[in-house]
Amino acid sequence: MYIKKILLIIVLLGLIAGGAFAYLIYNALFSPNTAFNNKEAYIFIPTGSSYDDFTNLVAPLLSDMETFEAVAKRKKYIDNIKPGKYLLKKGMNNNEIVNTLRSKNIPVNVSYNTQETMEKLAGRVSSQIEADSISLLKAFTDPEFLQENGFTGDTGLSMFIPNSYEFFWNTSATGFRDRMRKEYLRFWNDDRLKNAEVLDLTQIQVISLASIVQKETAKVNERPRVAGLYLNRLKKNMLLQADPTVIYALKRELGNFDTVIKRVLYKDLELNSPYNTYKYAGIPPGPITMPDISAIDAVLKPEKHDYYYMVANVEDFGYHKFATNLAQHNRNKVQYIRWINEQNINR
Known part of the structure; x- marks a missing residue:
């Protein structure tokens, strides 16, 4: 009888201990373990992060780091830190957090509009993914890559079509x-x-x-007409005589694309640059900016007309006055020159 009581006590103690252990395991796995007040929080884990690096990032977001580490070790996450962008929701438990960090890298939308240089493009992209601007610029301008894909230093910008694209945040420079x-x-x-x-x-x-059409007019509905004008000039073997190309040539000569040039002077037209379409015939050796899709499609599907000349329309800002002959163009030009002189724009 005495032995039975001892055995019963042992069983009861075992059940209590097992229950306590089970509770601890359950609590570690399934109890809420977030410390932030918002409904959700994002964590960005850089490529090559050690567990210590990861701990510094995640600790402020968790209520109990000790139970998280226990679960992370059990699920073998500690030795397999994965870079990327992850979403943690308020009230998540350790099991959910680890599972999220193991397999739910969230894509980001990377968008860029027209950029004049590779440097500016690299800066724009680097603000949206892990890769820094220096590594991006190096990848964009890699001579071997450019040559293998039919580009040069002057034409490499052609490869980038302004739009919004989905990437993982930890995409490398060469991957992008x-x-x-x-x-x-x-x-x-x-x-x-x-x-x-x-x-x-x-x-x-x-x-x-x-790219010239892009710079010439910001009005999307005018771009097919402007494109048609330049194509008309090319067919007649006329110089394009596009002011934006002169401005680009000047900036390139200065080595500063942040320079603001509001007015092209007659002396500027003599600048000896292959981008100066007042001096050199045909299309420049490369884009003067990164054109958007509307400008590219305007060239591919131009408006058909007999215009060869245009000047800014000071009666309808943003648009142009078009002419079929030089005499008509000169009459339109008088009004523009008078207006620009009244604004005292000297450069």
């Missing part, structure tokens, strides 16, 4: 560049390639001309 190459090839579908062939222009020539 290579993806943009694929997007460039996807952009040039059969329809666009056929239109370029009809115009007897290469893809890079289309983008270079589109």
Whole structure:
């Protein structure tokens, strides 16, 4: 009888101990363990992070780091830290947090508009993914990559089509560049390639001309007309005489693309640069900016007309007055010059 009581006590103690252990395990796995007050918090884990690095990032977001570490060790996360952007929701337990950090890297939307230089593009992109601007610029301008893909230092900007793209935050510089190459090839579908062939222009020539259209007018609905004008001039072997190319040439000569130039002077037209379309015939050797899709498609599907000249319309700002002959253009130009002199714009 005495032995039975002892055995019963031992069993009861075992059940109590097992229950306590089970409770501790359950509590470690399934009790809420977030310390932030917002409904959600994002954590960005850099590539190559050690567990100590990771701990410094995640500790402020958790109520109990000790129970989290116990679960992370059990699920073998500590030795397999994964870089990326992760979403933690208020009230998550350790099991949910570890599972999220193991497999739910969240994509980010990387967007960029028209950029004049690779440097500016690299800066824009670096603010949205892990890769820094220096590594991005190095990847963008890598001579071997450019040569293998039919680009040069002057034409490399052609590869980047302004838009919004989905990436993982921890995408590398070369990973981003290579993806943009694929997007460039996807952009040039059969329809666009056929239109370029009809115009007897290469893809890079289309983008270079589109960059002039982009700079010439911000009005999307005017771009097909402007594109048609430049194409008319090319067919007649006329100089393009586009002021934006002179401005680009001046900035390139100065080595400062942040320079503000509001007025092109007659002396500027003599600048000896292949980008100066008042001096050199044809399309410049590369884009003067990164044209957006509307400008590229304006070149590929231009408005058909007989215009060869244009000048800014001071009666309808942002738009232009178009002319079929020089005499008509000169009459339109008088009004523009009078207006710009009244504004006292000297540069």
